[in-house]
Amino acid sequence: MKRSLDPGAQSPLRVWLVGGGTGGHVYPALAVAAALNAPGALSAAVETPNRWERARPLDGPWSALYVGSVGGMEAALVARESALPFQAIPAAALRGRNLLTMVRNLATLARGTAAAHRLAERDRPVAILGTGGYVCVPVFLAARLAGIPTMIYLPDVVPGLAVRFLARLSSLVACNVADSGRYLGLEPFDYGEAIARLNAHDRAVRLIVTGYPVRQELFSADRQACRAAFGLCDDLPTLLVAGGSRGSRSINRAIAALLPVLLPFMEIIHVCGREGDVTFLRAAMQELPETLQKRYHLFEYLHGVPEMLTNGAMSPAPTMVAALVAADLAICRSGASTLGELPAVGLPALLVPYPYVHQDENADYLVQRGAAVKISDAALARTTEDGLLFREISRLIHRWDERCAMAERMRALAQPDAARRLAFLLQTLVIRRHTA
Numbered sequence: 001m002k003r004s005l006d007p008g009a010q011s012p013l014r015v016w017l018v019g020g021g022t023g024g025h026v027y028p029a030l031a032v033a034a035a036l037n038a039p040g041a042l043s044a045a046v047e048t049p050n051r052w053e054r055a056r057p058l059d060g061p062w063s064a065l066y067v068g069s070v071g072g073m074e075a076a077l078v079a080r081e082s083a084l085p086f087q088a089i090p091a092a093a094l095r096g097r098n099l100l101t102m103v104r105n106l107a108t109l110a111r112g113t114a115a116a117h118r119l120a121e122r123d124r125p126v127a128i129l130g131t132g133g134y135v136c137v138p139v140f141l142a143a144r145l146a147g148i149p150t151m152i153y154l155p156d157v158v159p160g161l162a163v164r165f166l167a168r169l170s171s172l173v174a175c176n177v178a179d180s181g182r183y184l185g186l187e188p189f190d191y192g193e194a195i196a197r198l199n200a201h202d203r204a205v206r207l208i209v210t211g212y213p214v215r216q217e218l219f220s221a222d223r224q225a226c227r228a229a230f231g232l233c234d235d236l237p238t239l240l241v242a243g244g245s246r247g248s249r250s251i252n253r254a255i256a257a258l259l260p261v262l263l264p265f266m267e268i269i270h271v272c273g274r275e276g277d278v279t280f281l282r283a284a285m286q287e288l289p290e291t292l293q294k295r296y297h298l299f300e301y302l303h304g305v306p307e308m309l310t311n312g313a314m315s316p317a318p319t320m321v322a323a324l325v326a327a328d329l330a331i332c333r334s335g336a337s338t339l340g341e342l343p344a345v346g347l348p349a350l351l352v353p354y355p356y357v358h359q360d361e362n363a364d365y366l367v368q369r370g371a372a373v374k375i376s377d378a379a380l381a382r383t384t385e386d387g388l389l390f391r392e393i394s395r396l397i398h399r400w401d402e403r404c405a406m407a408e409r410m411r412a413l414a415q416p417d418a419a420r421r422l423a424f425l426l427q428t429l430v431i432r433r434h435t436a
């Protein structure tokens, strides 16, 4: 399924972005989509100038199709957060709880692979980037059959089952931090060195450290405007409480218990998730004196980009970007996004890893670099008005010097070029295939 790279051909080259199941697999793909045709993207991404950089079609135009799973949450998120076209294919977990589920999942995988293959024949993608979730499996299997180059991106420090499997199928593997190399059994290459080696047709390069691709607005948003979007006053620090794309019940419960003792000396932006916790949080808020209620800003979900007003202007509506930029301290789960978003805005954090997935290693990465403090989920269950969580929040809110030092160390971990690097590697895959 080779496609002409004739320098005269101006029709956009199609790439696929594949990922789903959870917000953490969708937002990185959207960040890369935004970087694909961004002006100056390639010169900023390539530290080592090379002949591929100058060759057509690296200056685009590129077009992207988002491929998600049938019935997955990604369809609505992609429609809300981007203008990308979307196609769904059947997908299911790689394992089953019993034999019957296993057989059913394998049948879905076979149907998904066939559907992805038919879609590829029609849509003719020249390269595919997967950002995680089971939907990547049928798409990558179909790509293998059709000879389309693929790259899987691992956002977390430790890969899950699907990513380990996909890393074997992929032409290239990209990751957020070099520590992932030992879990994948691959040598990690620094981005600059990887580009130079890929340029020299070095096939030993399989794993490239790119950083975590984030919404670029995180680097440019104006803090005063972001604070104004939430109606924050100027003389109190702000705590952001966020439990990942679905929210966290244990964090929500703990914060509900602490509202009366936290709000006297801070404002709180609380993004609680859509699992219904908003009801008990609102009830807890209503028991507070009115002055404290005004300091509590509760949302079920915050989108990445502002609503458009009917006159086409951007409203000052609260967004996730604005919340991250406006805050002075975060308490959150340690999903992979914390490795990219907190550094992008230099936001120190108290991290509470979700116990049943590999979030401890993400938290440890930031804690070992002095940018965050870790609290166990079990400790949250014992939240009292003078307990560990209250003491840690209170200490970091009051100790301005310590918070600033953590913020500096957090900011030093930022990788502002990650999205452009992934976009460039995707384009590199295409060139590599056509110059092999």
Ligand SMILES: CC(=O)N[C@H]1[C@@H](OP(=O)(O)OP(=O)(O)OC[C@H]2O[C@@H](n3ccc(=O)[nH]c3=O)[C@H](O)[C@@H]2O)O[C@H](CO)[C@@H](O)[C@@H]1O
Residues within 6 Å of the ligand: 022, 023, 024, 025, 027, 132, 155, 156, 243, 244, 245, 246, 271, 300, 301, 302, 303, 304, 320, 334, 335, 336, 337, 338, 341, 354, 357, 358, 359
């Ligand atoms: C319970 C679970 O399995 N969690 C996993 C899931 O988390 P999850 O889907 O929560 O992923 P992350 O925490 O990495 O990212 C959440 C993303 O959603 C955005 N956001 C969240 C809430 C909101 O209201 N608005 C908004 O925009 C955040 O800014 C961030 O970009 O995928 C991650 C990436 O593989 C993993 O690291 C997590 O371990």
